[in-house]
Amino acid sequence: MNITRREFLKLIGGGGAGAVIFSACGVPEEELYFQSPNKLPEDQVTGIDNWYATLGSNGEGLAIRIMEGRAKKVEGNTDYPVNTGSHSISSEAELQMLYHPDRIQAPLVRKEGTNRGAEKWEEISWTDAYKRIASQLDRLGNSKASIVSKPLRGRTGSVLSAFASEMGNKEIIFTAFDDSNVLSALQKITGSSNMPKFDIAHSDLLLNFGMDMFNSNHSEAMFGRLYGQFRDAPRGTMYQIESRLSLTATNADEWIYCKPGSQGLIASSIAYVLISKNMIKTDFAKKLNIQDLKQYSPKNVSTITGMSEEKIEYLAQKLSEAKHPLIIGGDEASANSNGTSSVEAIYALNVLMGNINKEGGIIINPDSPLDDLRGSRFEGNYKKTLDLVSNIKSGSVNSLFINDIDLNYYLPTSLDFKSALSKLELIVSFNSFVDDTSKYADIILPLNTQFESWGNDVPSIGPGYQVVGFQQPVVKSQFSHKGKYSGTKDLSDIIIELSDEIGVKNKYSGKKIKDILMEDAQVLWKLNRGSITAADFKSFWNGVLSRGGWWDINSKVNNNVQSNITNWPKVQTLKFSNVSGKDSFHLVPFRTKVGDGSFAKSPWLQGLTDPLTTIAWETWVEINYDLAKKMKIKEGDIIEISNSNNESIKAAAYPNPSVSPEVVTVPVGGGQESGSYTKNVGSNVYSILDVQLDDNIGTHAWAATKVKIRNTGNNIAIPKFEGRFEELKRDPHNHVIKITTSDSDDSDHH
Amino acid sequence: MKQSKWGMVVDLDKCNGCQACVVACQSENNIPLQKKSDYDENRVIQWIRVERYWEGSFPDVKAKFIPIMCQHCDEAPCEPVCPVYASYHNNEGLNVQVYNRCIGTRFCANNCPYQVRFFNFWEAEWPDSLKNQLNPDVTVRSRGIMEKCTFCVQKIRRTKRDAKVNGFEIEDGAREINPACVNSCNTEALIFGDMNNPESKISRIKAKEEKKDGRGYHLMEHYGTSPNVLYLKKVDNSKKSHSH
């Protein structure tokens, strides 16, 4: 049967005309016309617009509006189970990544006779680039090469791993905000190696230890959707325990300050109250020995955590009253030397409440239907990265492949990565842009951006059933007019072609990423279940691409999950660098609209105001309002922040009422040295973070830095939206309404 | 066919301040890039913005968000002051800015209590490659004219036209007609619809929340602007256990 895409779409899309209009269309390859250039706005011809399904870099299912071969607008794919129609700002910004003026258009080689970092490039052909790399590796030896990459999704990650294992298994994944310890804790608690779904939507009490859901590695839109449903009647109550008023914390019904790194103690203390007062009767509660928990009694921990005894008891009370309590944690709570043990204690509370794999609890995600493709994750290896730096310095690594990770920007100054780079004999960078690391490369192999690439993805946080998302190019590669031997390519295709040239073989050799994805789709097709079933593979493939993926809502994990833990996890003591004195603070870096800094290239996101401070185009340091007054720090004063190594950055002060007097907070993303929208914008807080590791699994304890601050006396006008208009007088009694809940009549705390 | 009257509901209890609406609006409506100098000169253009209000101080502190866009007032203060009728009300309840009529007196912006009208002090500029992203359905505004939220009238027009040509009924809450901000809203805090259709979601919310004990209110109602955007108050059931 010969079936056209449109007919097919009607068949599977069913229903009303609206559905057909909006549902994403199939394979866009034949419709990728790129017509005459547009010099004037009116030259933009409104052609037939189609919506094509693909995936965003954070795993959201997207529908992209394409007109005349140009991508115009991003919207969430309503069908895709992760984000169900919404999308986060970074997905929209992918449009600007696609059409970014700074993009590398062809393989670049450093001009002969110029120094590294001089940024004098010469365009070469792909074949030439591969040959040069192969001949250099011949000389330097495959065994002395190392590969460092950002976390990759789906099959692209497998291709890189396969290549790395051929080269002697020297793949290092680096990510600035690492989820490794949350994953390892969850694995212990749930017995499943998949990140579980947090069923926030159906829980009535959410106790969140520091997880900044709305500035996340994972899909923010997914958390947003869950949060929106959480607020629907019956309205859930949310408590956030964090040392910083994050965007998530301010949306909680109550933000409770705790000292940095003390979340594990609080969780354990809540457990102690629950058990000692006999508030819960789950199996795990009966198994636990109260003597083990005694050290965490509210009395013992209240000074260390900065949280009052009553508050801990109050939270325990609330938990015991709730029908569907859910306890989650991560980010800042996991980013200290005791991170893993803290997070274990936090998630152990879920076992204590007996809500594993229950509605409104922690829902286990089933394994992926593709045997060798597990869920995408934000797992990095900071320890290995540190080893890499010392190996480069000692000479045991002499060539480095860097995939789209700006190590020179992310690593602290104290590691001196720049001088390590200069020791290398060959630096090959895979990147779409020249960033602070790739500018030191010898050869840059340009990558297609998200919307030009093939890929698939098993969501990092699945919806509780099996999902495989498929990513297709929705526009022709921007520089395809440069011909077959120039322009940009998919990472997987580059790796496969390069390994061919080097002479290493694996199961992907000789294939294109599209073929590999079709093999994956074959497997799914043969399962003959789920969202798409078809008589022939061609229709199945079309269906998978037009709907953005395959999923099976019946593939839930139904059996009772037995937790692996028998004892209460021991929360380790905290380690900090030795900075003390009146002007010493705890430094908490945080992600903002530009993510971990990788989206700072987008002028939309740079020009977007930070929700809490309304600042754009600047790095600021938040400091307590009253304390700043005492220290004679005004808004816009340039503050020098220095760590125990006396490395320092400068940032503009933004005193505000939300910060604890013990803490200063600085957003990441500023201080990049390359790029037309990133150069000279703010300063780089990564550069002063201490190299403090998690004691258990060696992730970076990025929230464990202590700093001193000093007012330099200079003052700038902070570019911000706030203060642009006069604030109108408010009626304090009429602003919010108090609703009567069961807890509002017990006024004994007054 | 019954005349539509477009309106929006903003549920402040759900708004989490993620700003997806702001970026979606910039992308859909060809809003110029916000440069650092625009912030310095207070000339930032954001058709929808998320305002933040601090409440309390550490440790009992919270920031609350209100997304503010053109309220499409029935009694719009911006309309009578325009000497060239560039700002007028159409029969679908939209407050319309006609770019080709506008001569840039900025009277309307001065008269708008919501501060949602923006003046193009400079010609909007994009690098050539970024121009590929510009939406051909929306005029690129030139220097010297006012602009503001249109409720994505281009999508309303397009969908109505398609409905007429292809003969289908426009569903309530259809994504083709929803403004970009509504489609992008992560928490579904923004709801758009036809207020003349009693069956629509927005009409039902209006009927429920505009009652005496409902959560509905309009921004600066006392000015008598009768806006078509209904805000639902934030619910605050936090118990301040540390108040003594």
Added chain:
Amino acid sequence: MIPGDYRVPKISKKFLIISGIGGFITTVLIIVVGIFVGSAWWTQPLFGFDEGPDQPIAFKHAPHVKQLGMKCTYCHRFGTEGAAAAAIPPVEFCMSCHRIVGDDKGEIAKIRDTYEGGKPIDWVRVHRLPDHAKFYHPPHIKKLSEKNNIEASEVCSTCHGDVASMTKVKQVSPMKMGWCVDCHKANGASTDCTTCHY
């Protein structure tokens, strides 16, 4: 005559003739330019507008339409398929016939070269509306074909004239706002500003 009295200098005949002719030419020029600008402002230029612009590929409508009997909407199908502009079809579309049809000379060779090079053709735009005026073909085609009981492909000439007999395509209707509004009023279409301006 008093000595020192002002005396009108004698103007040479030659100067008079030259300035007379010069003045005449200037006056005519001003009038001509005035008429051109005025006519272009209100409707269409009165003269100098007999032919359309040169195109990178000298496409001829006549053989396609008159000899082969192809309909406008065969190639300019986007207009009836829901797009705003009927637009020139992409090169790929031309090639669906010209892969086989036609000799390898002249204009056909050009289009084959472009196709193989994968480059877009820089067509010179003939019908250009300002950015702030949005025009969509489908509703107009539908309305006029229903009203006059003609096929969709026959509606085109209402505004675009007899393109088939033009060697270089030119604009025949003024495409000014007044022209649009007159027709809208005559057909009972909406004249709300947001119908076209947004």
